[in-house]
Amino acid sequence: MAGVRTPQEKWTNRVAIVAVFVALAIMLTPIYWIAATSFKPRNLATTIPPTVVFQPTVSPFVKLFTKRSQLRDQPTAEEYAAAPWWERMVFDGGEKVVRNGKTGEVRTSGYGDRFTNSLIISIISTILAVSMGTLTAYGFSRFKVAGEDDWLFFILSTRMLPPVVVAIPMFLMYRVVGLNDTHLGLIILYTAFNLSFAVWIMKGFIDEIPREYEEAALVDGYTRMQAFFKVVLPEALTGMAATAVFCFITAWNEYAFALIMTNRNAQTAPPYIPSQVGSGLPDWTVIAAGTLLFLIPVAIFTFLLRNHLLRGMSFGAIRK
């Protein structure tokens, strides 16, 4: 910003900069801690005072992706040949870390699969919640719906209870219909969690889009559907991006249901990471490595949508 500043403005500016740094320090310290721990050798992870300078090692990551069991078989030569390159890399790395001179077998751990499950379930449920939420919100915003307020309240009321309260009945119901430990089961669940939120937020955004735009399109010879896609949707994108980030984070972080409803096939990363604490002495470096990798998709997703978010976070502040 060019221009002359009064001394007072300069002073306020300095205070603001300091405040931003303090806030950043508070927010980034845990992330630094996780990142640092995930590159530490095991014996330095829990030292007091914390070790700041150390020789970084990737062994926590290798351990994260390998199953270090003495009981399991090692991959056979054929299995090794058939494995994709990254699995081979894990095998090779695992050999080095685990054996460490001793004998033992190396297999890939479940982390990769769990992580993939998390991605599949979160992405699909986010897409479903945001698209269904947008359509519902559009309906409520633009058409006369009998009992509109009651419906909206009903939709909101699904969030008035901590979700865990219904965990047991959900578990029983899922067992009957065979949705336990399936991707579809968690996708449905997370979509349902996020839908009410998406409807409300999107209604706010769509209410702000002047009807005149669509009406102009209707008069110009487009159908209601075409008008929605060509005129309303581009305007609603900002809101959809903000909603998508919230939905994605909710689904990505969800722990309780994932723990109860899944065990092997569809388990997501959040219940898997603490399971590595195990019964013996927890290896915090491995947990830190798992957590660090777990943070990355949210960071990427938010980063990709940052331009929309800046406007979207101010809830419906669409430039007129």
Added chain:
Amino acid sequence: MADIALQRVTKKFGANTALRELDLDIKNGEFFVLLGQTGAGKTTTLRVIAGLEVPNSGKVMIDGQDATNWNAAERDVALVLQQYSLYPRMTVRGNLEFPLKSRTHNLTAAEIRERVDRVAETLQITRLLDRKVERLSGGEMQRVSIGRAIVRQPRVFLMDEPLSALDANLRDVLRVELKKLHSELGATFVFVTHDQVEAMSMGDKIGVLNRGKLVQVGTPSEIYARPLNTFVARSVGTPPMNLLDGTLAADTAILDAGRFALPLACRHGTDGARIRFGIRAEDVVLDEAGEAAGRVFDIENHGVIKILTLDVDGTQLHATVSAQTKVKIDETVRFTWKPEKVSSFDPATGRNLGLG
């Protein structure tokens, strides 16, 4: 190009009735202005014609065909609004192309390009074609909206206060341009406004709306000279028509204010009848031999003319005089009116007694 007719159209929004059995006839090629206050039902009328609102009862006829249940696309009308009328996030060219790209038109890319270029030239917006809509001034935006309407060559142009958001100079310029455009295209225009100056200067015909009903339809001069009732008399003309209560006595009007007796050219009613006399400001004449007298309360100088506000025993009336006339505030002047220009209204119903 089309005739439009509304037949006994009623439109309700919840408990509010926006249009009450409205009848309206708009001839092919007419520049028809709907004039009314906020809430009179002008915009609703336009939206009913456009097919954006479905009337609760009554019919919409386009070219003699019942179009009541046609959707907006089928009616082939174009709409220009006061604001929000352009698609954001598109360039000017994108906006102009948009209506041509709908399924109702089967145009090749070259044809679209040619039409857009031609319209841009007509409206002198060629240099803006690649600009984003957000970066246009208000006047440029309205030009583009008008362009988007004409590029389609629709049957009818519907305009909802397209000039109201613009500043006065630009409004005058666009007013002239719209008039010119109308005569070039020869299309039917329905133009909604609350500004009676706009209505008077642009319309071939004016329809005065009040509370969802059409009060009077006529050419601007008919509406101005022979208003059907006191509502129209007060809505049209700057300043509005003076309305003075009085009694009829022989061939004179005895005004309640000041008990002055002024001459009448024709009388409507018997002696002693209560009448509300209407007289335009320009038909009030300052005259030293005039029958009535009033105090000059205010002088508005409009350059060519001055508009005086005269106070006659607490009743105020306007008189137009030439700018050369020397008057001072608080001076008492004598005046009369042009007897043949006086309208007589029924004080109870507001009806113009001279129009049967």
